[in-house]
Amino acid sequence: MTRLFASAVTAGYGARDVLHDVGLSVAGGERVALVGPNGSGKTTLLRVLAGILRPSSGRVALDDVSIGDLPSRARARRIALVPQTFTTPFAFTVREVVTLGRTPYVGTFGRPAPADRDTVERAMDLVGCRALAERPISRLSGGERQRALIGMALAQEADVLLLDEPTVHLDPHQQREALEVLARPVRDRGACVVAVLHDLNLAAATADRIVVLAAGRIVADGPPAAVITPERMSSVFGAGLFVGMRAGVPFVLPEPLGSPPGATRSGWSTPSG
């Protein structure tokens, strides 16, 4: 069983630490949402977990092997990261981009084998971008491009899928679809997903676990109903949020402008199961 484990991680850029003493453990089959205010260190944590930012102290291990000790190709076969922003000055097609997901499998001077091509076609089917295969990725809508990038990560066949705001350009129904696509590798291969999500409701509706970062520290880690509480939301995100519960899944709404402070508590009921 895949297990990604970070302990006492402090990391940042230059002399500035963004993450302080972060500990996190994610097991295969889990879907974890990473939430928190802007600047709380979500993307930095994702980069540390992906092994592309070396922590200044602490350790990140995959199945008890420090990811800093893994050769980069071996690491890339286990961990994929879907970036938040993506631009390319060249007209690469969707198929060419998804094929780049096979990078850790082709030899240094090699070419993708027929089996790699099959994996690429399957990945494009999974994210529903087969029809876009010959289109230049730079000409796609934000949502289509995001699907193609998720397709690239799926073609990478990693056990750990890290996503940075994968739904930011998507319509509401597409947001759920994009996260649904990821359910399959989780179910079939025991992969785990860690996604930075801006939308607390989407996090609550799609993740098994929510990890809340504030000012570079993890302040909560648990099932959505245990994490998304009125007290925690007001302490992390400030006043003005209404936290409710529907069918055992918490939700968060902005309070109407001008409503009195403390109204945040009014919709809360204990989880029914």
Next chain:
Amino acid sequence: MRRAPYGPVVAALVLVLLAALVAAIAIGAVAIPPDRVIATLLGAGDPAETAIVVSLRLPRVLGAALVGAALAVAGVLLQGLLRNPLADPYVLGTSAGASVGAVLGLTLAGALGFFVVPALAFAGAILSIVVVWRLARVGAETPIVTLLLAGVVFSAFAGAIVTFVLVSHDRLQLRLASVLAWLMGGVSVVTWTQLAVSAALVVIALALAMAVVWRLDAFALGEETAATLGIDVEASKRGVVAIAALLTAAAVSIAGLVAFVGLIAPHATRLIVGPAHLRLVPAAALAGAAFVVLADLAARVVVAPSELPMGVISGLIGGPFFFALLWRDRAAYRL
């Protein structure tokens, strides 16, 4: 965007290159019909034709082809590395850096001249790429504005050094006219030995370029994404810089400063075969070779019996091409 099938495109480019080579050998002060050119190349020419074709024209047109292939692929590599379609060894000052090394090599040139000149040109090219890239880089990106600026400044600086060396060195002063003709982009292949050295460098560098095509594709997605795909980013960058510098050094050793070939050939080729480097590198090499062979032919005939440096022709064609690209994309560059 539909793409042409690759095989026929490469076949067509090979034919264009061969036709350009034959035409460039055939046309000159003594015209030799194309069928006689081919017969002579196959060893069935008369002594006079053989002398003209094999000793005079063939080394020169092959030199031109090497320059074109080298500059085109150097452009492809720099564009892929910097994620910037306007990168070109001339615009970036790489050629100017190589010319400093080459001119210093000329001052030392003795029996080993054909090795010293490209070796020092290589050192100059590497140095220029590193300096210009450091100057131009803003965070993780290399914006075109800072890149052009750094390239212009470096080229001016390198040009001053070249002029200083040329004027202050007695032995170069004696051959100033021919040295200047080379420096301005004149294809100057003196002997088969010189050609063989350059050809070996270009062939090795092209083979190395083919070995990094996959990494260049991954770089197009950004360095960070390339890293998450398992590419060793820093080592790959150093490798690509070294290959681009080697190609630029070989080209500068043969034909001095030639502008825009590294821009036109990759651009035109990318439109036909797409941006994937596995296809782009060979096609751009062929297109660049054909372009420079024809440009050198034009340089010999337009003011005959006098002769222009080939770089003048490529500059006259490439300048407006570069302006057009800047104009088209100026909003994106916030000029």
